[in-house]
Amino acid sequence: MRTARLVRARSLTPGVRELTFDPGPGHSFVPGQWVNLFDAAGDKRSYSIASAPRADGTFDLAVTHVLHGPMSTLLHALPIGAELRMADAQGFFVMDPVVRPVLMVATGTGLAPFRAMLQHLVSTPPTVPIWLIAGHRTQADLLYRDELEALPLRTFRYWPTLSRGGPTWRGSKGWVQAHVPPALAALGTDVDVYVCGLTHMVHAVRDLCRRELGVPRKQVHAEKYD
Numbered sequence: 001m002r003t004a005r006l007v008r009a010r011s012l013t014p015g016v017r018e019l020t021f022d023p024g025p026g027h028s029f030v031p032g033q034w035v036n037l038f039d040a041a042g043d044k045r046s047y048s049i050a051s052a053p054r055a056d057g058t059f060d061l062a063v064t065h066v067l068h069g070p071m072s073t074l075l076h077a078l079p080i081g082a083e084l085r086m087a088d089a090q091g092f093f094v095m096d097p098v099v100r101p102v103l104m105v106a107t108g109t110g111l112a113p114f115r116a117m118l119q120h121l122v123s124t125p126p127t128v129p130i131w132l133i134a135g136h137r138t139q140a141d142l143l144y145r146d147e148l149e150a151l152p153l154r155t156f157r158y159w160p161t162l163s164r165g166g167p168t169w170r171g172s173k174g175w176v177q178a179h180v181p182p183a184l185a186a187l188g189t190d191v192d193v194y195v196c197g198l199t200h201m202v203h204a205v206r207d208l209c210r211r212e213l214g215v216p217r218k219q220v221h222a223e224k225y226d
């Protein structure tokens, strides 16, 4: 157990706040892992680290405000300099060696571990395609859009889709599930699929890939937030 201090914060979208914590010396993690944060009563919640490891040890979280949710409400109001108890990073939702095309599928802040993985890949750019289907409600909810569009990875494709895309939205519409079959038609089914978000979507994409599209079972990796 350690203490993490909030050193920076910014609003990413109307419902998502990015918080940058300094966990103190000796903390390490692999992109894709998450940390447990504790409130004053000792209740804990998990948050995926949304940045690749940095020399100064700080890391970003991207937190959705859940209505009446105690921890996300606390994190959205947390002042700079505040300290929280934190357990070291853990979890198995990390990238296998990149030996085949990769399809990442996220909804909402399910994007967080993929931002960490993608930032990390920039230092050792793969030659195979790395595609990210990112589902959000509206254009205002698009998370890290500018950053993802500018990501310096030659083989990367950012594929946002909006479930409530308005008339000015020229990109894909609908749920992420709808875009997985065309993505795999292009990438082939010998891919590594990583899917992260709420259970309903994670199960739908996982089952679609394994049962209907023929992706080998062990090449479909999933992380659920609820």
Ligand SMILES: Cc1cc2nc3c(=O)[nH]c(=O)nc-3n(C[C@H](O)[C@H](O)[C@H](O)COP(=O)(O)OP(=O)(O)OC[C@H]3O[C@@H](n4cnc5c(N)ncnc54)[C@H](O)[C@@H]3O)c2cc1C
Pocket: 034, 045, 046, 047, 048, 049, 061, 062, 063, 064, 065, 066, 068, 069, 070, 071, 072, 073, 108, 109, 110, 112, 223, 224, 225, 226
């Ligand atoms: C491994 C892991 C990693 C996680 N990483 C993140 C993360 O990076 N960012 C993040 O915002 N949350 C993340 N979560 C969810 C987080 O742990 C909390 O569940 C969430 O912040 C709600 O906590 P709360 O105390 O505010 O609300 P609670 O009263 O505990 O409400 C929980 C309910 O909120 C809903 N919920 C949980 N997470 C989300 C979400 N992201 N978007 C919409 N609804 C949600 C679910 O229906 C869940 O049942 C992660 C969960 C797990 C298990």
